[in-house]
Amino acid sequence: MICTEDDQLLGWKDFPKGLKVLLLDEDCNSASEMRSRLEKLDYIVYSFCNENEALSAISNKSEDFHVAIVEVTAGNSDGVLQFLESAKDLPTIMTSNIHSLSTMMKCIALGAVEFLQKPLSDDKLKNIWQHVVRKAFNAGEKDVPESLKPVKESLVSVPQLQPVKSAAGDKSSNETEPFTTVPGNNNEHSSGCDKYPAPSTPQLKHGVRSVDDGDCQEHTIFSTEQDSGEHDGDAKSVETTFNNTVAESTVQTSPREQQGQTIVKEENGSSPHQKMEADIATSSPSNNCPDNRTSHSAEPSKASAPHSSSGTKTNKKKMKVDWSPELHKKFVQAVEQLGIDQAIPSRILELMKVEGITRHNVASHLQKYRMHRRQILPKEVERRWPHPQPRDSVQRGCYPHHTPIMTFPPYHCNHVPAAGQLYPAWVPPASYPNGLQVWGSPYYPAWQPADSWHWNPHPGLHADTWGSPVMPPSLGSYPPYPQNGGVYRPNGMQNRYSMLEKSFDLHPAEEVIDKVVKEAITKPWLPLPLGLKRPSTESVLRELSRQGISTVPPQINGSRGRS
DNA sequence: AGGGAAATAT
DNA sequence: TATATTTCCC
Numbered sequence: 001m002i003c004t005e006d007d008q009l010l011g012w013k014d015f016p017k018g019l020k021v022l023l024l025d026e027d028c029n030s031a032s033e034m035r036s037r038l039e040k041l042d043y044i045v046y047s048f049c050n051e052n053e054a055l056s057a058i059s060n061k062s063e064d065f066h067v068a069i070v071e072v073t074a075g076n077s078d079g080v081l082q083f084l085e086s087a088k089d090l091p092t093i094m095t096s097n098i099h100s101l102s103t104m105m106k107c108i109a110l111g112a113v114e115f116l117q118k119p120l121s122d123d124k125l126k127n128i129w130q131h132v133v134r135k136a137f138n139a140g141e142k143d144v145p146e147s148l149k150p151v152k153e154s155l156v157s158v159p160q161l162q163p164v165k166s167a168a169g170d171k172s173s174n175e176t177e178p179f180t181t182v183p184g185n186n187n188e189h190s191s192g193c194d195k196y197p198a199p200s201t202p203q204l205k206h207g208v209r210s211v212d213d214g215d216c217q218e219h220t221i222f223s224t225e226q227d228s229g230e231h232d233g234d235a236k237s238v239e240t241t242f243n244n245t246v247a248e249s250t251v252q253t254s255p256r257e258q259q260g261q262t263i264v265k266e267e268n269g270s271s272p273h274q275k276m277e278a279d280i281a282t283s284s285p286s287n288n289c290p291d292n293r294t295s296h297s298a299e300p301s302k303a304s305a306p307h308s309s310s311g312t313k314t315n316k317k318k319m320k321v322d323w324s325p326e327l328h329k330k331f332v333q334a335v336e337q338l339g340i341d342q343a344i345p346s347r348i349l350e351l352m353k354v355e356g357i358t359r360h361n362v363a364s365h366l367q368k369y370r371m372h373r374r375q376i377l378p379k380e381v382e383r384r385w386p387h388p389q390p391r392d393s394v395q396r397g398c399y400p401h402h403t404p405i406m407t408f409p410p411y412h413c414n415h416v417p418a419a420g421q422l423y424p425a426w427v428p429p430a431s432y433p434n435g436l437q438v439w440g441s442p443y444y445p446a447w448q449p450a451d452s453w454h455w456n457p458h459p460g461l462h463a464d465t466w467g468s469p470v471m472p473p474s475l476g477s478y479p480p481y482p483q484n485g486g487v488y489r490p491n492g493m494q495n496r497y498s499m500l501e502k503s504f505d506l507h508p509a510e511e512v513i514d515k516v517v518k519e520a521i522t523k524p525w526l527p528l529p530l531g532l533k534r535p536s537t538e539s540v541l542r543e544l545s546r547q548g549i550s551t552v553p554p555q556i557n558g559s560r561g562r563s
Numbered sequence: 564a565g566g567g568a569a570a571t572a573t
Numbered sequence: 574t575a576t577a578t579t580t581c582c583c
Contacts, residue, residue, distance in 0.1 A: 346564095360579085
């Protein structure tokens, strides 16, 4: 497949060599690593640690870069998307550890030519030139940026390509997909060209990035003025001015590690993404495409960009946090790690390691999270355990002090006995204030109203849903739980429960029993629901052993052997 | 200071 | 209506 490059790209000797790559990665370490890798591949790399700098560089000399590689993280998606919008002319490849369809979609919709998931192989990196070629290819004769001329010329020299390109006059060429000659990713519409709609993102309007043809007409979308979002709002934030000088403000060169937030990227302003679908298309309203170059030079300063009405305003207003699936996932992981009753905003924030969000944001999200749980769990519980048991010592044990909130106990009451607090303060899970059983409700049972969540791209998966396990046990990507790891229950109960949760609907009876048994193992002093008999000591021990638990806490061992 | 939840904004 | 932000109270 990769036939060509050597034979055909005669115009640019050693073709990929010398291609200028703009590298944008908040994590400077990662950036430099990538940089060296790219350099080994003979690309010329210009790396930036924040989008403002990158945008600035682009606006000052737009034609200089052939392709951009941008790292997306849960925390920087806003900035990245902003970048995408602003750098429409530059074929932009996203790279990320994130495996989120919605994030990918957003990026693609906003014009990314490709979304590469890490780890990146050298092959992937090596082939980024394809996008440059495609762009050169698709661009109208006159619109080929100076820097791409060589590439385009190379193409011209290729017989097979010739027709297409020449024909490219504009649209006639539709049939002759140039893609055939370009190995690799065929999907994607890359730059603009409505001619080649992006197969990969059918539902999105491809027009988003109009690019090439300098036409920047407002791509079709005039779906009302939903731009509203931006401009207006800011009444609060001052700043209005905005001199495009975007760049300066934040310089975050330090490794993201945990230096805490500090750097808040403010971009936003219009936040194109916010909601996928529809908006995406419209999103760009703000941006005027014009700005861009095509006509190089222009005024450096104001050209930059997006500004215009709302685009990248540098205004530091509040930045509305978009709880993307990734971000939420991090949130959930943090909460799970801490345990519900210790999950307080500041700690969650710490664990999330996401810059750009504040404790308040987390608190707010936590509030919502809890609310959902309260709302949903009872139902789940009820459904599974329709035998409310009167009892009312209730609601206190697990809850440290106040916290009348939860309708169910923090999960470690059931599943993650944090050494210290399991026995002492535990409360009969039999029922809670509302009289609901809670055995069947592990820490993260079903909070997944998800379908209604616009950003849940995987209806079938629990991963991104509220309160549900983030990963299936087998994937083991779940971070170990520091507080319980090895102490009482060395290995994977957590996942076990997750799994149970998941299969619950499939085999209720079995799972319920299984779960109850485990519950009994963990908390022998509890009464069993549903008239189940306690397992024998032997079976309990066997089960524990099977799970790799060799040492049995005295309570279990001694308290009640069998019923 | 910081958590939590109500009030408020979008 | 739902979600995020702001405000208020502990």
